[in-house]
Amino acid sequence: MSLTLSKKASEVKPSSTLAITAKANELKAKGIDVVGFGAGEPDFNTPDNINQAAIKAINEGFTKYTPASGIEELKKAVCKKFKEFNHIEYNTNQVVISNGGKHSLTNIFTAILNPLDEVIIPAPYWLSYPEIVRLSNGVPVFIKGGKEQGYKVSAKQIEEACTDKTKALVLNTPNNPTGMVYLREELEAIAEVVIRKDIYVVADEMYENLIYGDKEHVSIASLNDEIYKRTITCSGVAKSYAMTGWRIGYTGSSVEIAKLMGSVQSHQTSNPNSIAQKATVEALLGNQDTIATMKEEFNKRREYMYDRVCNMPLLHTLEPEGAFYQFIDVSEVLEKEYKGSKIQTTEKLGAILIEDFNVAVIPCADFGFENHIRLSYAISIEKIKKGLDRIEDFLNQLK
Template identity: 60%
Template sequence: MLSSKAKTIKPSSTLFITAKANQLKAEGLDVIGFGAGEPDFDTPEHIKAAAIEAINQGFTKYTPASGIVPLKEGICNKLLNDNGLKYNPRQIIVSNGAKHSLTNAFMAILNLGDEVIIPAPFWLSYPQMVKLADGVPVIVKTTKEQQYKVSVEQLKEALNDKTKAIVLNSPSNPTGMIYTRDELNEIANFAVENDLYVISDEIYEKLLYDDVEHISIASLNEKIYEKTIIINGVSKSYSMTGWRIGYTASSEEVAKLMNNIQSHSASNANSIAQKATIAAITGPQECVDKMVVEFKKRRDYMFDRVEGMNYLSAIKPQGAFYLFIDISELFGKTFNGKVINNADDLADILLEEECVAIIPCNDFGYDDHIRLSYAISLEQIEKGLDRIESFLNKLQ
């Protein structure tokens, strides 16, 4: 008999839809894909040059499981300069992408049956990772009126003697919303009072718009610092998705456990990518600024277009590169005899009829929302939105 735990794990619908769209493109169809969770920009030249230099110097062997010291020191400096956080290299674990970092974190803190509060909408992998670590995901739904951000009152309702941790994602995937200092202070006080860990996913921290500020919850005070496991990486900010480098910053006690786990599961992250990451986080940052400027243009265009369409509504994202769209007004509408009852229906019809790939958000906790990524060119965004608008106008 195969693993009953493995049978409870769902595949990633975002990767499935992206793969399906790419397959249709390979077959010659003009598919517009709004599913991308990665920037369409190339990795900056100075980062690629550092990787080439590492190869030429023969830096292609095993490294310590938790990462090379120069990279961990660079991460410590980044956390100090960007976030006002003081860590030493022993508190840093470098992994094969932020997904790996998250998995290590859950495995390090959870025992069988421990509960993890996950505010919805959430990145679809969080509940699956918790289950892989023998934990129980507890989903707390938020509303558009609260900007899809969880309140302490909601956290209190979800709390019981099995609660072990809270997941916090700011800026958020899929909403792009950011927690304010006051909101974070309330959550931090709640976590400390109830001896809970906070898994703080900050992977989109550099992709911010309209002068909003990213604040790491770990920076608020010493007590929450000890209970926070920061998740970050270079995939989004430096267009390095395929390089697979993520990292955690935590107490030494938790970091030691994550190091032990990783030493048996994956050993070290790619040695060449580690060298490239040093160049990314310690080198010139203009490449990030240029991406943010372009993402803001795309965000503004997409939001304005969607707001002008029938049946759709959204709030303007403050960070990341996604628009989270309420499609509930579409339910019961038909297209060529096909009824739209949920986001999955809409996604299937749009791909089949209009060659537009969107992400239905059932796996993000909302079957009445979709996610559109603006990590694709403005030209592609315009063409894809034209098709969606035309489709909406033909509904009965």
């Protein structure tokens, strides 16, 4: 048979985080007590008021097709949330409800990119951005936010990366994998460049509710009219409401972009799940107490993990300000020897930690950053303690 397959699909890199998770699950299936720091989802159950709204939807027969871009009731709830939480005014015809944030991002890039348009992606980045951009026929262009600049990029770097092919900038705050949060003045400087260069901003604010200490979440679209026109704001309920499996994401954009996204979605997936849409209305408009409790718990874990990591030999880290990840510089660890051979790469480090110490961590080369690993604190404090004890034991054995 001489049939070929899609070159574009063949070039997609399978998610490396899934490989670690698979290895961890394999060991768990053998009865081995593995501590998984890989999780990109809250360990809490979806709050009961949200579950009850879904059960009600089923019992009332709300189980049919809905309008492809989502029900008006949910779009109104999203507009209210954008207005009150993000200080952005969107009408319902500017909102598209999709099957998770990942799907929202796919729709955004499908709607704005022509072949070979460039998209600036600040590294470290969430590993799906480059692949989604490539699948939408765009070209990812990377710029690097080093540790000395708090793993964030500056307006100047963005300006220098712009060419006549640049179509958009991805801006993720709070950030996965670093947990860093962009400050208002940093966003103002970035907005100024974006307006001058006349490009779009894809503002991924998936972790907007999970910000700790005295940091505030600022949505770039809220800064002024010119940046509002150029921004597509993307969020969802997965992380803030412990609703990863429900698959609801949403966007606010110009009417024109929302129309394109809606029509693309109408052919590719039709509406997002009707029951999950009703559950999301309750998530956004209902009682927010459980959300506050989850955030408090994340904060305790964050403080514990940060403190422990700071006190371990060879590791260097910054205090995460949002999301639920600790991003760790392991350059010094890679220079050391374990069982007579140099560690050298984060992949090898990840393999040693899982095989010999039963701890799963995420090596961050696929997040656009060498010499770093990501630990999630979306697991119980007891598990965090056990996992960190094991990492410390490993570090003490290095020569």
